[in-house]
Amino acid sequence: MTDPEALKRDAAAKALTFVEDGMRLGLGTGSTAKHFVDLLAERVQAGLKVVGVPTSEVTRAQAERLGVPLTTLDETPELDITIDGADEIDPALNLIKGGGGALLREKIVAAASGRMIVIADASKRVEALGRFPLPIEVNAFGLGATERAIAKVLEACGCPAPLTLRRKADGHVFVTDGGHMILDAACIRIPDPVQLGARLHSVPGVVEHGLFIGLASCAIIASPGGAEVVGRV
Numbered sequence: 349m350t351d352p353e354a355l356k357r358d359a360a361a362k363a364l365t366f367v368e369d370g371m372r373l374g375l376g377t378g379s380t381a382k383h384f385v386d387l388l389a390e391r392v393q394a395g396l397k398v399v400g401v402p403t404s405e406v407t408r409a410q411a412e413r414l415g416v417p418l419t420t421l422d423e424t425p426e427l428d429i430t431i432d433g434a435d436e437i438d439p440a441l442n443l444i445k446g447g448g449g450a451l452l453r454e455k456i457v458a459a460a461s462g463r464m465i466v467i468a469d470a471s472k473r474v475e476a477l478g479r480f481p482l483p484i485e486v487n488a489f490g491l492g493a494t495e496r497a498i499a500k501v502l503e504a505c506g507c508p509a510p511l512t513l514r515r516k517a518d519g520h521v522f523v524t525d526g527g528h529m530i531l532d533a534a535c536i537r538i539p540d541p542v543q544l545g546a547r548l549h550s551v552p553g554v555v556e557h558g559l560f561i562g563l564a565s566c567a568i569i570a571s572p573g574g575a576e577v578v579g580r581v
């Protein structure tokens with residue numbers, strides 16, 4: 349059986365072949381994106397000139413430690429490519445992201461990029477989004493009311509779901525890099541991700557949600573047979 353980490357690294361290595369000298373990169377978050385930053389750092393040490401915007405404090409720390417030059421979207425508001433992982437990828441390259449809690453910065457960075465390349469092992473491929481609980485980032489103020497409003501939206505969109513306030517392993521509430529909380533919605537199947545995404549944005553208190561619709565132009569999906577490029581790089 350192939351080691352899942354080896355597959356993630358294969359996808360990351362393939363994505364690196366699309367990185368060129370002088371590019372401005374969005375650097376994703378999570379175990380797959382971590383491989384990409386590791387491999388990118390090796391190329392930087394060998395002389396590749398790039399600059400990156402990290403999508404989380406974890407990725408920032410990793411990139412800084414490895415000597416990958418960093419910038420911000422204030423200094424560099426337009427990026428060439430974001431390379432990031434995903435929790436689910438559907439056939440239209442719509443995604444669920446945010447399993448690691450970085451969805452807000454990830455979406456801002458992806459939207460500021462000319463292209464988003466998703467890197468993943470084949471286990472992330474699904475026919476319909478929703479089996480992975482959808483992360484919804486919310487402001488702490490009015491949490492009870494926001495939760496009720498989200499529950500109504502989920503029901504109206506055909507995917508009523510229990511909402512769970514995300515906690516860390518030690519039991520403390522998980523707080524995102526932006527200082528918000530996350531409600532995970534166990535939808536099982538989301539019939540219309542576009543409709544759900546739009547309606548979640550209309551709920552006051554919802555900061556962002558983990559549906560990435562139309563942002564990814566390409567996915568690099570690694571399986572024991574190799575890394576397949578799906579879509580347009």
Ligand SMILES: O=C[C@H](O)[C@H](O)[C@H](O)COP(=O)(O)O
Nearest residue numbers: 378379380446447448449450
């Ligand atoms: O918030 C985290 C991100 O959206 C990750 O990119 C996503 O959860 C996938 O992570 P991993 O590569 O660890 O499966």
